[in-house]
Amino acid sequence: MTSRQQLLVLWLTHSDPGGEVAAWSRYDAAGADTGMSGDQDAPPYGSALAAMRDGWRIIQYPRALTPASGDEFRLGFLKHEFVLERVVERQEIRS
């Protein structure tokens, strides 16, 4: 029995873990559920809180940063990035 990590990265619409999912990625070292661009039309959970209720543990809680002066209106990467993990046995995923 070998344990491996799964990561679920959720970008939420605001900074609360109960916020709606705006974007998502998933990485699976235990099985074959690593995603790629455009492979899902709907997120696996509605929010980070919903994922927590299903056993995912938050390992990154995004900081809220005040934009630098002069950068208040510049847009870039999505802000509210929650990283969650789950450690599972490899054969559980393969079954």
Next chain:
Amino acid sequence: MNAVQSAYPQPLATGTPGARGGEAYPLGRMRDEWLRLRDAGLLLDTASMARFVADGFLRFDAIVPDELNRAVLAGIADGTVTGGGGYVGEPLAGVWDAAHPIGRVLALPRVRGLIASLVGPESRYDHHAVHTVPARHPWAQGWHADAAIDRKAHFDIQIMYFPQETTRAMGGTLILPGSQFRMIHESEAVRYQNFRGQLHTVCPAGTMVVVHHGMWHCGQPNRTDVTRSMFKLRLNPTVRQERLWDTRRPGDGDVHEILNRTQPWHGSDCRLEIINRIALWRLVTGDAAWDSALWMGRIENDPRAVISDRGADEDAS
């Protein structure tokens, strides 16, 4: 310029690209062509322009006729339509001759009209590429924006031309509507896999999807037995992108409503998106005071009149 204005992307100091600008792009000839296109009803309408500013793309289904699509596909197969080229900045008009399949596509009146509406009637050829995804290609490209990080207010366009019917299984380019203001450098967006609101290109043959240069996009797997090709062409403006569409045609939709309609993935940034749209709408309309729902007006409000004792004293002195 106040502090708010300085935070927006600013126009470049030089408006005409290339050292040869004046010779290669005579203003009188360009204006005559633009007027011809406008009088023929071939320029975009105002609502379409607003949708481009808001969403960063426009789609023109089956704008290229089937006979010409077949000629382009044959050209891709036999090498007549080369796989790529450019990167020197010559006038588009001299890149393909009139009989070449791509030259014929670019000569289509509606294609001339949409190009003129967005980057002017004689745009500069940046580069082109034929993106061919083999049958049963299992992998997707990561999300990216082309070229390098690019904050200028003026925009290039990228025409994605699909010469064959493209089904979801064939993996037409995936775009992220409303991503054009997101300043990233090329492939830095690969950490994202999916977004609410992402849009797969599923289209009839001859469709063009025309995107702002900042649009996030990625190629998709081809799960069919048919090779899929897409011809991409990047064009730079050669004139100020001010009122190049037919401003006399309002089109279907209200500009304020269009510019205030955000994407599901924008989340808490949605008002910043609208502010960036207003800044671009000001540029393309030439109306530096244009506003919607006072999004800019309240930020820019900077009253100067003093009515307290100090002001009264100064008046009296």
